[in-house]
Structures are given as C-alpha cells and as structure tokens.
Amino acid sequence: MKNWLSPRSTAGIVLIAAALVALPFVLATGGQAWVRIANFAILYVFLALGLNIVVGFAGLLDLGYIAFYAVGAYAWALLASPHFGIHWPVWAILPLGAGLACIAGVLLGSPTLKLRGDYLAIVTLGFGEIVRIFMNNLNAPVNITNGPQGITLIDPVSIAGFRFSGSSEILGVTLSGPQKYYFLLVALAILVIIVNLRLQHSRIGRAWQAIREDEIAAKAVGIDTRNLKLLAFAMGASFGGIAGGIFAAMQGFVSPESFSLIESIMILAMVVLGGMGHIPGVILGAVLLSILPEALRYGVAPVQKLLFGQILVDPESLRMLIFGLALVLVMRFKPAGLWPSPERKRELQPEKAGG
Amino acid sequence: MAETLLAATAVAKHFGGVKALRDVSLTIRSGEVYGLIGPNGAGKTTFFNCLTGLYVPDGGGFEFAGAPLVADAPQQAAARGIARTFQNIRLFGNMTALENVMVGRHVRTRAGVIGAMLQTAATRAEEAAIRQKAIDLLHYVRIEDRADDLARNLSYGDQRRLEIARALATEPKLLCLDEPAAGMNATETEALRDLIDGIRRDGTTVLLIEHDVKLVMGLCDRVAVLDYGALVIEDVPAVVQKDPRVIEAYLGA
Ligand SMILES: Nc1ncnc2c1ncn2[C@@H]1O[C@H](COP(=O)(O)OP(=O)(O)OP(=O)(O)O)[C@@H](O)[C@H]1O
Ligand SMILES: [Mg+2]
Numbered sequence: 001m002k003n004w005l006s007p008r009s010t011a012g013i014v015l016i017a018a019a020l021v022a023l024p025f026v027l028a029t030g031g032q033a034w035v036r037i038a039n040f041a042i043l044y045v046f047l048a049l050g051l052n053i054v055v056g057f058a059g060l061l062d063l064g065y066i067a068f069y070a071v072g073a074y075a076w077a078l079l080a081s082p083h084f085g086i087h088w089p090v091w092a093i094l095p096l097g098a099g100l101a102c103i104a105g106v107l108l109g110s111p112t113l114k115l116r117g118d119y120l121a122i123v124t125l126g127f128g129e130i131v132r133i134f135m136n137n138l139n140a141p142v143n144i145t146n147g148p149q150g151i152t153l154i155d156p157v158s159i160a161g162f163r164f165s166g167s168s169e170i171l172g173v174t175l176s177g178p179q180k181y182y183f184l185l186v187a188l189a190i191l192v193i194i195v196n197l198r199l200q201h202s203r204i205g206r207a208w209q210a211i212r213e214d215e216i217a218a219k220a221v222g223i224d225t226r227n228l229k230l231l232a233f234a235m236g237a238s239f240g241g242i243a244g245g246i247f248a249a250m251q252g253f254v255s256p257e258s259f260s261l262i263e264s265i266m267i268l269a270m271v272v273l274g275g276m277g278h279i280p281g282v283i284l285g286a287v288l289l290s291i292l293p294e295a296l297r298y299g300v301a302p303v304q305k306l307l308f309g310q311i312l313v314d315p316e317s318l319r320m321l322i323f324g325l326a327l328v329l330v331m332r333f334k335p336a337g338l339w340p341s342p343e344r345k346r347e348l349q350p351e352k353a354g355g
Numbered sequence: 356m357a358e359t360l361l362a363a364t365a366v367a368k369h370f371g372g373v374k375a376l377r378d379v380s381l382t383i384r385s386g387e388v389y390g391l392i393g394p395n396g397a398g399k400t401t402f403f404n405c406l407t408g409l410y411v412p413d414g415g416g417f418e419f420a421g422a423p424l425v426a427d428a429p430q431q432a433a434a435r436g437i438a439r440t441f442q443n444i445r446l447f448g449n450m451t452a453l454e455n456v457m458v459g460r461h462v463r464t465r466a467g468v469i470g471a472m473l474q475t476a477a478t479r480a481e482e483a484a485i486r487q488k489a490i491d492l493l494h495y496v497r498i499e500d501r502a503d504d505l506a507r508n509l510s511y512g513d514q515r516r517l518e519i520a521r522a523l524a525t526e527p528k529l530l531c532l533d534e535p536a537a538g539m540n541a542t543e544t545e546a547l548r549d550l551i552d553g554i555r556r557d558g559t560t561v562l563l564i565e566h567d568v569k570l571v572m573g574l575c576d577r578v579a580v581l582d583y584g585a586l587v588i589e590d591v592p593a594v595v596q597k598d599p600r601v602i603e604a605y606l607g608a
Contacts, residue, residue, distance in 0.1 A: 195472055202471035202478070203464055203485065206450075210458045213447035220407055220445075221525055222433025222462025231468065 020186055024179040035178040039250065041290040042185040043243055048270040048286040049192045049279065050239025055268065056277030057205060058232035059212035060113070061121040063264050064128025068237040070259035071104050072097035072244025074135060074145060077254045080155035083146060090157055094245050101241025102234045104131075109233035113226060128264050135256040150255025157184065157249045164249070181250050188246065192239060196279050208232060273330055275337030284339050293323055357384040360420060360529060360560050361406075367414035368401050368584075375401040377584040378415065383529065388551060388561040390575035390592070392568070394604060397581040399564045400442055403531055407439050408432040420528060433462050438527035440518040442534050442564075448507035452498060452517050455506050456489035459524025492520040496550060512543040519550070523559070530554060531562040536570055548574055572596060580604065 027034040047069065054062045075097035079088045088096075112123045139147030156165035156177075164184060165177045175183075199205045210218040211225050219225055248254045266289060274285020296319040304311050304318075330338060365378040375398045383389045391399050404410040406417060408429035417424040425431050438459075447455050464485055470478035493499040496516040501509055506517060515535050522530055532551070536544045544567065551574060555561055565571045571578060572592040580587040580595060582604040588595055595601055 198471050198474060199468065202468075203461060203466045203482070204468055204471055206454060206458050207461050209450060209454075210447050210461075213449060214445050216409065217441070217445035217447065218458070219429035220409070220433065220439055220441075221459050221521060222430045223458070224430045235468065 024182045028176065028179065032176055032178050035176065035182060037291065037294050039178055039181050039185055041287050042182070042189050043247060043250075044267065044270060044290040045189050045283050045286040046185070046192050046246075047240060047243045047267050048274070048282050049189075049196050050236050050243065051267050052196060052271050052277065052279070052282045053199065053239070054232050054236035055271050056282065057200065057208040057212075058229055059208070060229060060232060061117060062124045062233070062236070063121045063261075063268065064108075064124035064126070064131070065236065065240055065267055066259045066261075066264040067108075067128040067131035068101040068104060068240030069244040069247065069263075070131050070135060070256075071101045072241030073248040073254045073258070074151075074244075075100050075241070076245040076248040077151040077154050078144070080249070081151055082153050083151050087155055090159055090249075094242060097245040098238040098241040101244070102238040105234045105237025106230060109230045113229045113233065125261065125264070128259075128261060132256050132259045132261075135259065145256075148256060150253060150257075152253050154248050154252045154254065156252065157181070157246065165252070181246075185246065188242070193279060193283070200277075200279070204228070204231070269327060273327065273337055275340035278337070278339060278341035281337050281339035281341070285337065288338070292326065293319060296322055357386050359383070360385045361562075362418045363402075363406070363415065364418070365415035366402065366405055366412050366417070368398075368405055368410060368412050374584045376405065376412070379581070379584070379586050380415075381579050381586060381589050383560060383562060384577075385528075385560055386555065386558065387576035388555050388563055388574055390571040390578035391562060391564045391581065392566070392571055392578060393581035393587075397604075398584040399581055400533055401584075402581070403439060403533055403562075403564065406432070406531065407437055430462070433525050433527075436526070436528035437531065438522035438525045438529070439531040440515070440522055440533055440535060442537070444511075444514050444518055446506040446514055446518060446521070449505055451503050452493060452506055452509060452513075453486070453489050453502040455517055456492050456520050456524045457485050459492075459521040460485045460488060462525050489520075489524060492523055493517075495523070495553075496520045497546075511538050512540075512547075515539070515547070516550070519554075523554070527559060529560045529562060531564075533564045534566060535563070536565055536567045544570060 023038060024035050027038055047065075051062065051065050054060050054065070076093050078084060079086050079093045079096070081087075108124065108127050112120060115123060135145045136148055138145040145151070156163055158164065162168075164180045167174055167176045168180070169175070207218070207223045207228050210221070210223060211228060215225055247258075270285040270289045271282050272285070273289065274283065275281025297315070300315040300318050300322070301311055304313070304315070359382050361383040363379055363381050365380055366376055367374075367378050368376040379398070379402060391402065393399055401410065405412045406424075408424070408427055408431065411427045416426065419435055419437065424435065447458060450458070464481055466478045466481050490499065490502065493502050496519055498509070498513050498516050498520070501513055501517075506514065509517060519530075519532065519535065535551075536547055539547060548570060551561055551563065563571065563575060575592055577590065578592050578595045579589040580598075580601050587600050587604060588598050590598075
C-alpha cells in the first residue's frame, strides 16, 4: 500500500476527491433528479463491488444477488416505518439487515455451493425469484410485507439526530436531501472499495483465485474450498443487505417490483461488462450501466423528434433495445470487459506456443 | 530401522468393472524415497488420489504419522502433512509463479477476512513471511528468475519444479510426486534427481511415481510395483529389478 503515497497517486486521489465533492453541486444546477441518478449510480457501484467478491473473486455465478438486497431493504422497511409502528435507529437496523442477508447467503450457499457453474446459476436464480414472490405474497393471512403494494413512509437515514431527508445547512452550505445521501453513499462506496482491494491481495483473496483457477489443485494444497466459497457468498450477501437498507431509506418506499430478476442480471452485467474481478472496471461498469438507461430515457424522444419530426417508436422499448445492443457490442469486441485487469486480459489471449 | 510414516492397509478402489486398486498394502518409512512403479493403468495415480483424499477408497485405509487419515478430505490430508504434484500438471495458470507458491502457504497460515480488511500488524507480518518463504522455495527449486511470470508461460520443466515448490510450501512430511520427470530431457531429469535427493536430505519423505527406471532405481531406497491394481513386490531396488514377476509385468505376458 506504500505506493499509494507516491506524489502522482496523491495528486490523483486529491483530484478524484475534489471531483467527488463538487459533483453533487454541479448536478444540482440541472435539478435534484440528476443528483438522484448519481446516487443510484453509486448505490450500484456498491452492489456491483459486493457481487464482485462472489463472481469476480470466488468465481461463483450468482444470478439471485438481488434477493440479498431485498432482504436488507425489507429489514429496514419493516423495522423503520409506520407499517408495524417500529422505528429502530440506523445503527441497529443496518447491521441487522446485513446480518439477515448474510444468514440468507449461508442458508442458500451451504447446500448449493457444491454445484458447479451453470447449476449454481440456476439455483441462485430460483432463490432470487422465491424471495421476491415471498415479499409479494406475505400479506395474508398475516400482513407482513404488505404484498405488491409495498411499504411506504419508510424512515430516512438519521444519525445522531441528523436526518438525511429534507435540506439542511452544514458549515454555511445548504445541502438537499439527495445531496446528503450522495455523501453517505460515497463514504459507503469508498468502504467497499477498500474492502475489495484489501481482500484481493490477501491470503483469502489468493485462495479464491486459486479455487477459480483449479479447484482440485486448490484442495490438494489444503484450501477448504467449501468454506471459502461460503465466505465469499456470505460477504457478498452482507454488502447486498447494507445496500438494500440504504435503498429503502433513500426511497422511502419498497415493493417487490424493485427486486426482479432483471435487477440481478443488471448487477451481474455491471461486473462482467466492466471487467470481472478488476475493481476500477467494476466501478466503471456500474456507473455506465446505471447512467446509460437514464441518459437514453432523456435522449431517445428528442432525438427521434429531431430526426423524424415525430416519435415513431415507443421511447421505453427503444431505450432497452439500444441498451441491449450496447451490451452485445461490448461483449463482442471487449470480451474481458471494458476495463479488465491486466491478468484477465492475458487470460483471454491465446496461449503462447510451446508454453 | 526408521519408523513408519505411512501405512496403507488393503486399499481398494474400483471404477465400475475396473479394479484400479486391489487390496494394496504398503508401508513408507520416515526419511526414505519410496518408488511406486508399474505399467500404464496399473493404478499408481489412483493410489495417490486415494491417499490425498481426492478419491474415497472402496476398502481399506491409511494410517499417517500415527493416526488414521480421514477419507474424502483433501484439505485435511494437506494439513496433516501430505503434499502432492499431478501427473498432468495442475498449476494456477493465470497466477504468477510466486503467487502459486504463496497459495501453498495457505494451510500453514491464519489471516482471515477481518485481518485483511483491517490490515493488522499480525496480518502484515504474516503476509511478508508468506512472501519470503515463497521466494526461498523458488530459489530452492531454482526458478527464482521466473517468480513474476504467469505459471502457464513457464517451460514444461519449470512448471514441474514450480509444482514441487508449491507442494513444499505446505511443509509436508510426505511429498508425493506423480511422474515428475515425464517430458523432461536428460539434463532436466538429472537436475530433478538432485532436487529430490536434496529434499530427502532436508528431511522430507518422498513417494515417487516414475516410469524412468534408471531414475527410480538410482534414487529410491525402496520400490513397490503395481500391476493391474495389485501390489507385486515391495523391496529394495536391487531385489525388485531382478524379480521375474516385475520383468513379466513390464514386458507383458
Ligand atoms: N476417475 C476414473 N474413472 C474411471 N476410471 C478410472 C478413473 N481413474 C482411473 N481409472 C482407471 O483406473 C485404472 C488405473 O488408472 P491410474 O490412472 O491409476 O493408472 P496409472 O498407474 O497412474 O497409469 P499411468 O502410468 O498411465 O499414469 C485405469 O484402468 C484407469 O482407466
Ligand atoms: Mg498415472
């Protein structure tokens, strides 16, 4: 970690920090909606880096990641809303949500992690759907989740009396609600980036990579592959749970709709498209994939008007079409992702002859 | 006489109709190089796989360093002190040579997730020790100049050496080598001979599967011969070499 302190990296860090601080104010000039889009981009960075531990580091294909996000979101929604009349503080619900998601991860992982590749993908996919369907139907006979209507009026994050919703003045600067969440999310994202970086270059990170490379050889040198896979699963799930809690608090509303399969696929796409296992790549993937649909939302209709004088194709379907096309093109021309790690790039290169 | 390190008792393994191992019993003594030879398909690799927990034997079992080995638990076998290489090299191809050996330290080190995240002093000290030990082992097998190359880009002979270094990183009492000289030229084989000799001198017992009869006979303290899954003979090389059953097994009846 010493090389972080070299003048060049210090300058880089200062620049990035300055840009991150300035961003919510710049975006706010275009309206708070832009700050919210940025917030979701950062939330996705957090989620994608959580999933990166599972997919990128341990090499486990998890298609139900959103389920853990749902567990965290509903934990917050149920314990901090008028639904049950419970209003627990952040420091209690956020760890609890992470813990519940972690337990869900272990419960799902322990019987299934023996499965390989595509089989694991199917099971996790099923799990994700089951959780969503549960949330949808747990409103009768006893109303727990309020079914498809979801839960409203969820408490915002509030730390030591400081509420993250509504605007307030700090050090003479007026911050809107979304702007305050922005800084909270950036702090959390930095945390998950540090965790990812440190894990990757640790004994555990090396063991994960070894399992990914050759599971039998990993076992033969004494790596407990089952426990390590479970560990990756549980850690990824915990981060999903934390993200879910923040999501519920930020939105003030959750419903099963937010936790559909397409969301799991989207987060996985961020990891893969950015560059699996490579932290800067995953961040890039998450930012691009969360912003691109929004940009298209605002761009598709005006561009059609400009070109054809009228709106020919429903903007919503065209948006997804362009989005899908972009994904296909990236995977076709950059199979290792937009910004792969140097190692991964080499992995996809043909073997050297005679090597 | 030296004490027994490994005792295999009536180990049996079959795949459908194929009896790969038929009640194989043998003993390996501490400090020796023990050769395991036999024609293709005799069951040598299957014996390794049973010993290292990759296969569950259908009968019999192993006693290692005074206690039975649990079947079906490769990580436990490694922890107890059994390390191996593979006939068809199994390195972590996209990791560097150094990282491959560092992975071998996994079973002798402790640092967990919390330590890694907090970068505690203990974790950093352990990490430095892992790296140093791995560098030392690369020197030991004489491929230190390839430390930062990806394992899959190493030459065949260097890959075999790297696999040995990775196995040694687990601090084994018993090192099992599955045809380490396969595909090596005469010079490389000679260097391998010296390496194995050195490993024995440094106190590690070696179990060696090898087809190169000259290498086996010159290096091993004792040799066992397998044929069609059954043990034919277990004795010193001079006796084994002259045994008519061995000659028949090799020349084919
Ligand atoms: N996983 C397996 N499934 C089915 N049959 C197997 C399996 N492993 C080994 N065998 C069979 O068991 C027998 C012994 O094989 P093994 O690999 O142990 O021989 P070997 O002595 O190592 O031979 P070689 O010198 O060719 O490496 C062979 O007939 C082989 O086909
Ligand atoms: Mg073999």
